[in-house]
Amino acid sequence: MPFLRPISNRYFEDYVEGDVHSFGTIGVGADEIVAFAKQFDPQTFHTDPEAAKRSPFGGLIASGWHTAGLMTRLFMDHYLSKVASLGSPGGDELRWAKPVRPGDILSLRVTVLKAVPSKSKPDRGAVTSFVEVINQDSEVVMTFKVVNIIAKRPPARSQET
Amino acid sequence: MPFLRPISNRYFEDYVEGDVHSFGTIGVGADEIVAFAKQFDPQTFHTDPEAAKRSPFGGLIASGWHTAGLMTRLFMDHYLSKVASLGSPGGDELRWAKPVRPGDILSLRVTVLKAVPSKSKPDRGAVTSFVEVINQDSEVVMTFKVVNIIAKRPPARSQET
Numbered sequence: 001m002p003f004l005r006p007i008s009n010r011y012f013e014d015y016v017e018g019d020v021h022s023f024g025t026i027g028v029g030a031d032e033i034v035a036f037a038k039q040f041d042p043q044t045f046h047t048d049p050e051a052a053k054r055s056p057f058g059g060l061i062a063s064g065w066h067t068a069g070l071m072t073r074l075f076m077d078h079y080l081s082k083v084a085s086l087g088s089p090g091g092d093e094l095r096w097a098k099p100v101r102p103g104d105i106l107s108l109r110v111t112v113l114k115a116v117p118s119k120s121k122p123d124r125g126a127v128t129s130f131v132e133v134i135n136q137d138s139e140v141v142m143t144f145k146v147v148n149i150i151a152k153r154p155p156a157r158s159q160e161t
Numbered sequence: 162m163p164f165l166r167p168i169s170n171r172y173f174e175d176y177v178e179g180d181v182h183s184f185g186t187i188g189v190g191a192d193e194i195v196a197f198a199k200q201f202d203p204q205t206f207h208t209d210p211e212a213a214k215r216s217p218f219g220g221l222i223a224s225g226w227h228t229a230g231l232m233t234r235l236f237m238d239h240y241l242s243k244v245a246s247l248g249s250p251g252g253d254e255l256r257w258a259k260p261v262r263p264g265d266i267l268s269l270r271v272t273v274l275k276a277v278p279s280k281s282k283p284d285r286g287a288v289t290s291f292v293e294v295i296n297q298d299s300e301v302v303m304t305f306k307v308v309n310i311i312a313k314r315p316p317a318r319s320q321e322t
Contacts, residue, residue, distance in 0.1 A: 064251075068229065076204060
């Protein structure tokens, strides 16, 4: 796996186009799935285990937005800089490829698609990452291409590793 | 505003290309913003009001995924059928256009972009909706194009209104 500085010392320059990084894991249980869905996505196949059995999914599944939250937690804990993140304008091609079910254990594979220095703001750049959420059976359950604005390494610290 | 049957009697046929629907509202407070972010998106401008003041955003802002959750809650309470939703394969062009801050009141504007009957499964179709999340100052804070698979109205019930 390609070298990456710790997230407390990771800057725009550390995101190298073509690099593929893997991280994880995070689990998800039925109670969490139901609690999230009751707050944000109250469809019965997310909130009611019995009704979910009669749904097209054959049982309780996590809201896709819950899966996005779990993806984000792994992304923040392992990939995105803790010191240089300047926010995200959004992303593209969000796909919920397979259901996430109670007991699933998710991990992350992230490919750096693009790392483009800003033309208007020389202290930062935009990193586009292809994020894949993978379950314990090596199935890709969700993908997303996200853009993050990330500060460049400050000149005075350029020799640190 | 175009007519829409209640969500307990809304099917694929009720989503008419070009129709624009508005719904809302939902509020969001600082405690909720911090709680969501601590679970899913622990960046300091989402979790720490004091540190957030020194961030590029000048104060606490909601995780974009929290905004997506609030969007989804309005979408489920008002727009998506409660009886005919068969899940979503995903969406495109997710944009976080403006920060969401404590005390904001959000509403939804949804445009039916496409409603395409399935070729392989005659009992359903795919509805593509352009979803805009709008704050109390009429600013668009988030947009997303989402695809939902929705069952057609069962023939025996076709005369119900």
